[in-house]
Amino acid sequence: MVQEVRKGPWTEQEDFQLVCFIGLFGDRRWDFVAKLSGLNRTGKSCRLRWVNYLHPGLKRGKMTPQEERLVLELHSKWGNRWSRIARKLPGRTDNEIKNYWRTHMRKKAQEKKHAPSPSSSSSNISSSSSNNPSVDSLTTQETGKESFYDTGGPGDMLTSTEKNIEEQGKSENVYSIDDIWKEIALSDGYGIIPVYDGYSEESCNFSCPLMASPTMEYSSDSLWQMNEEEPKMFLPIDQFIPNYEHEGAYVTG
DNA sequence: AACGATCTCAACCGCCCAACG
DNA sequence: CCGTTGGGCGGTTGAGATCGT
Structure with missing residues (x-):
């Protein structure tokens, strides 16, 4: 039986899963990530979610x-x-x-x-x-x-x-x-608004197979240099989930 | 307070292109 | 060289938020 591909808003758990698997496989093999992560999403959808929303380097807030x-x-x-x-x-x-x-x-x-x-x-x-x-x-x-x-x-x-x-x-x-x-x-006085902060694992029942070292810091350089043959575990787990404006209002659809 | 208009933005769609076999 | 496939990109949509009356 072929499961229908999920569409629409991403859930917190999906986000978490996606971030974990991007940590594992890198952010280039989207089809691969989509399939192996168990997310019932297309690679394109995963890429879009990552690029537009989950990426640690994203700024938020008004344009200066x-x-x-x-x-x-x-x-x-x-x-x-x-x-x-x-x-x-x-x-x-x-x-x-x-x-x-x-x-x-x-x-x-x-x-x-x-x-x-x-x-x-x-x-x-x-x-x-x-x-x-x-x-x-x-x-x-x-x-x-x-x-x-x-x-x-x-x-x-x-x-x-x-x-x-x-x-x-x-x-x-x-x-x-x-x-x-x-x-x-x-x-x-504009600064980069942290995209992730203090997300605790308990609030998400997805158990990520990859737990990056808590001492590892996000570095834009290392992230950008990530190469698909040598995927780097660049994502501190406590930075996975965005907290900006979705606090308490996260879609669960 | 209620309702309609407008705005915002996440997400999808479809096309295009490069890589690969 | 050609067909297939995955990924990138620009355009568009629609739901929710906000504003105005």
Whole structure:
């Protein structure tokens, strides 16, 4: 008998299971993870859940004015290449940016179009585009740390054309990713909101076969460098379950 | 307080592409 | 070279939350 694939909202237990198995097998073999984890989900669904929600590197909360500006500028440059734009905003997902654009930025972009006065913007959005130095410098950060999208896969999944484009940017590298974060943090006191914290095993009846060392700390570098031949147990168990805005309201469907 | 309108965002769908046999 | 398959991406949907009247 073939079980029907589950759809819809993820349960806490599913999340936990998924995170455990990603810890085991890495975050590239989605079909493998989906099958072996016992989750009755597609690999795609697992990937989406991980990338958009469970990934430890995710930021939450409102877009900062800097991020907002960057999104606007990059969108003017690249159009709806959300994943690409997301790579320039560490901790943000394509989905998040896409949603954000739909709700906020599109409105602003339209406003800007209709009222191109330089003082009309309420959020410091520069009216520029590809030759804006701030964008060019901010968009050339492929060299060092990468956003959570760049999970260490061969060639960062870029096509050769895209790689060429990215290479062009590298030659003009000005900021490091840390500089971007510093700038963001300094400018409005914004910090990375912890995605996971203090989740106790007792609240989830799934027994994970993998218990990572409690001393192991999450490091974005090691995570991104994870390679599928040598899956690293990078996820401290007490960081598995997100606590942000879902406290007490977790879907159990 | 009730109700409708609007917004937000998690999740799905379908297409495309690269890798592999 | 061709077919198959898995993964990535952009577009879209819909349920729940929030806002306005």
